[in-house]
Amino acid sequence: MDASSMMASPKQEIKLADYQPPAFFIDNITLTFKIYGDYVDVHAKSFIKRNGNNTNALALDGSPYMELLNLSIDGEAVDKALYTLGGANLTINDVPDEFIIDITTRLKPAENSRLEGLYASGGNLCTQCEAEGFRHITYYIDRPDVLAVYSVRIEADKDEYPVLLSNGDNTENGILDNNRHYACWNDPYPKPSYLFALVAGKLSAYSDRYVTKSGREVALNIYVREPDLDKCDYAMQSLKRSMKWDEDEYGLEYDLGTYNIVAVSDFNMGAMENKGLNVFNTKYVLANQQTATDTDFDNVEGVIGHEYFHNWTGNRVTCRDWFQLSLKEGLTVFRDQEFSSDMTSRAVKRIADVRVLRMIQFPEDAGPLAHPIRPESYVEINNFYTATVYNKGAEVIRMIQALLGKKAFNTAVRQYLTEFDGQAATCADFVDVMERVGQKDLTQFRRWYSQAGTPSIDVSRKRDGNDVILKVSQSCMATPGQSSKAPFHIPFMVGWIDKAGEAIFPDVSEKVNWTENGCLLDVTAQEQEFKFYNVPEDCVPSLHRGFSAPVTLTSDISDEEKAFLVSHDSDAYARWQAIQELASSYILNIVEGEMSIVDEQYQLIASAFSTILQQENIDLSFMAELLTLPTEVYLGQLQDTLQPDAIYDARESLLGKLANDNEQSINNLFAMFKSQTAGQTQSAKGARRLCSVLLSYMIRGKSEARDSAKEEILSQFYKASTMTEQLSALMLISDSDYVEREDVLKHFYEQWQTDDLVIDKWFAVQAQSKRLDTLDTVKHLMCHEAFSYQNPNRIRSLVSSFTMMNQVRFHSADGAGYSMLSNVIKKLDKINPQTAARMVAPLCRWQRLDSIRQTLMIDSLKELLNVENLSDDVRELVQKSLQ
Ligand code: B3K
Ligand code: ZN
Numbered sequence: 001m002d003a004s005s006m007m008a009s010p011k012q013e014i015k016l017a018d019y020q021p022p023a024f025f026i027d028n029i030t031l032t033f034k035i036y037g038d039y040v041d042v043h044a045k046s047f048i049k050r051n052g053n054n055t056n057a058l059a060l061d062g063s064p065y066m067e068l069l070n071l072s073i074d075g076e077a078v079d080k081a082l083y084t085l086g087g088a089n090l091t092i093n094d095v096p097d098e099f100i101i102d103i104t105t106r107l108k109p110a111e112n113s114r115l116e117g118l119y120a121s122g123g124n125l126c127t128q129c130e131a132e133g134f135r136h137i138t139y140y141i142d143r144p145d146v147l148a149v150y151s152v153r154i155e156a157d158k159d160e161y162p163v164l165l166s167n168g169d170n171t172e173n174g175i176l177d178n179n180r181h182y183a184c185w186n187d188p189y190p191k192p193s194y195l196f197a198l199v200a201g202k203l204s205a206y207s208d209r210y211v212t213k214s215g216r217e218v219a220l221n222i223y224v225r226e227p228d229l230d231k232c233d234y235a236m237q238s239l240k241r242s243m244k245w246d247e248d249e250y251g252l253e254y255d256l257g258t259y260n261i262v263a264v265s266d267f268n269m270g271a272m273e274n275k276g277l278n279v280f281n282t283k284y285v286l287a288n289q290q291t292a293t294d295t296d297f298d299n300v301e302g303v304i305g306h307e308y309f310h311n312w313t314g315n316r317v318t319c320r321d322w323f324q325l326s327l328k329e330g331l332t333v334f335r336d337q338e339f340s341s342d343m344t345s346r347a348v349k350r351i352a353d354v355r356v357l358r359m360i361q362f363p364e365d366a367g368p369l370a371h372p373i374r375p376e377s378y379v380e381i382n383n384f385y386t387a388t389v390y391n392k393g394a395e396v397i398r399m400i401q402a403l404l405g406k407k408a409f410n411t412a413v414r415q416y417l418t419e420f421d422g423q424a425a426t427c428a429d430f431v432d433v434m435e436r437v438g439q440k441d442l443t444q445f446r447r448w449y450s451q452a453g454t455p456s457i458d459v460s461r462k463r464d465g466n467d468v469i470l471k472v473s474q475s476c477m478a479t480p481g482q483s484s485k486a487p488f489h490i491p492f493m494v495g496w497i498d499k500a501g502e503a504i505f506p507d508v509s510e511k512v513n514w515t516e517n518g519c520l521l522d523v524t525a526q527e528q529e530f531k532f533y534n535v536p537e538d539c540v541p542s543l544h545r546g547f548s549a550p551v552t553l554t555s556d557i558s559d560e561e562k563a564f565l566v567s568h569d570s571d572a573y574a575r576w577q578a579i580q581e582l583a584s585s586y587i588l589n590i591v592e593g594e595m596s597i598v599d600e601q602y603q604l605i606a607s608a609f610s611t612i613l614q615q616e617n618i619d620l621s622f623m624a625e626l627l628t629l630p631t632e633v634y635l636g637q638l639q640d641t642l643q644p645d646a647i648y649d650a651r652e653s654l655l656g657k658l659a660n661d662n663e664q665s666i667n668n669l670f671a672m673f674k675s676q677t678a679g680q681t682q683s684a685k686g687a688r689r690l691c692s693v694l695l696s697y698m699i700r701g702k703s704e705a706r707d708s709a710k711e712e713i714l715s716q717f718y719k720a721s722t723m724t725e726q727l728s729a730l731m732l733i734s735d736s737d738y739v740e741r742e743d744v745l746k747h748f749y750e751q752w753q754t755d756d757l758v759i760d761k762w763f764a765v766q767a768q769s770k771r772l773d774t775l776d777t778v779k780h781l782m783c784h785e786a787f788s789y790q791n792p793n794r795i796r797s798l799v800s801s802f803t804m805m806n807q808v809r810f811h812s813a814d815g816a817g818y819s820m821l822s823n824v825i826k827k828l829d830k831i832n833p834q835t836a837a838r839m840v841a842p843l844c845r846w847q848r849l850d851s852i853r854q855t856l857m858i859d860s861l862k863e864l865l866n867v868e869n870l871s872d873d874v875r876e877l878v879q880k881s882l883q
Pocket of ligand 1: 130131269272306307329382385
């Protein structure tokens, strides 16, 4: 079936302001899945009750991808005259106030390349129902404020589908005729349809158990293909750590006897929190040191934690409607970030989260697709699983925590979960509880939910005798539909460092509390002054500590003061930010030809850099962060008009200068830590990370040094005992013009060709290469036997790695990168519109480019609009970006 040609008319925009409670509720549903060779019959028996005394017809959501075999109400077949079956819904007139409806549908999972609803992956069957996938399984009131108790029976051939899983606990299993068997599952917790899941296939379980705080035993299983069983342990340990962390931190225990996770290779997103039966992209489950990098391990832990934490924030308390998505996603991202911080390094995790926000969310907030964390309208909800809803949403929760204090915040979260348990709530419900329990006025703070755009803060200083006044002003750029913004309530963390490098804690004009992290200023007005009393001369303020709000900052802090902060600030984020700002300013000055100040700036950077290289007793991962220059994408955002080539060149020249001027200390440090890279401890991980950054400098040193770095890299590639080391060598080689390059890439492919996740890395590494021929390589790789449009991981590893992580080559001046992307989107849209839509964003940022590139990008977008039967998913984004 061609997906798009079957769709009815284009979807209409849905508005938050139009929300109406459902006309009917479904309290209970019993589903029977009969799985046969090339189809599945689904029988759904639902108990339906009218909500109040409306006189509406029963409107059920459906889809053109299923066949209706039977429809009866209270045991009687429904007369054809009483219902209308459109492409995507079923309306039944004259239904009673309470009744049982029986619906049988037939599905063809093997034909489902959209990967929503019931589909096949590697011969197994699985489901993805969030946001609106359940309507592809049966006709239903497919919205999150309809919560039902689900009982599921699955029947299938014993040999083809030995494992049969659904939500909740397994209640019965048995044998049927014709080599078939069945399994029954019951989930006692009422849930919306988006949390339904079913898996059937040939899978092996990696099992363990967990005893909850109150002594209940939970069976834990991770289901994978048999050969992958040796890659499940880290995910299992992460799951157990998550369960313990949620008990310790929020007093939240798991509530069923079973927690199942299934890993599948074909998945649109990272993972899905279905109650008691999470379905995961293999990328976030399978990991051992030979095949997964340290970053992969961190991602596994983060995503396992994220889905587990949804059991309370999302499942026990769900969302009233999809506009409230950040209620569960922002809060759960915040929880997984905190979990990962507690398991690893808080400083490094915070920096990683800030990087993601700046690389993905800030550009989104500054472009034509900007929307508040609680959007006001959408055409295709799948387009709103964005960095804004997720990551800015998490920052908003983090600000609430800062305003309330951690203790009161945790109490308030527990109170929210108690009050709304078993219900579908709104963001406003959440903030109301925070305000009441935390006893903090959040009236103005609520604007974070309704106003889009990244606020900018500017800070300047004025000395007044012994005192210093910080003048803080805020503004926020216009975003689509919001030309002017009311001021935000911004928690702004500030500290002071004296000239000896020690923290001081002066009294402040406003009522604030000092903690060891600094003092939190309530920035609420467009312009505001804060007076700090008795601040000695030469003290330097440390601003925006811990990245206390998702804003950009400018200030009158001089380059010398920034260099001082790099060496002396006790706040890790502020230290890192200070060196980032120095390096950014230098690189942009080079780009702009502001040569008069760059020498002086370079001296400051070089001395800060050498101080970092010499620092002892420092977390090595953090040291690696401090030595990593701002990315090209970040630098580009600081320009009014992006100059991709000039940024690349200037950044390269700074890397080269630093490599040359610090050759000896870089080599020494490398030699020292190279021997400490074995194992999976935090310090071994840190040593690997640091060595990888040091190598990236070593290859840019003087020619002799470069030769020995090359030897080092080639030997690291061939001898590596971990994927982290092998891949970091491969990335440098892939970027190079070494004669060995082709052999190395071939070797890697042959070494790993049976491991899909490693082959994804092989594609990604080539797509990220800064070589001039990379676009040709990408096009060439699209014809490779291992490339497939059907598998989202593969598409992302080749195409998105290029379009999102290779700024200089994607924006090649002839527009070839843009037409490549638009051709991929066209083709993919027919197969998997959701994944196609997730690739559109790089083209939408055309306003940021020069006029020649703008025209080329707009042409590529317009070409997409001309595609016959373009999906709602892609059309919504393209249209918005051309408005
Ligand atoms: N809730 C899912 C995302 C579903 C995406 C649907 N397009 C994963 C997560 O955030 O945990
Ligand atoms: Zn989530």
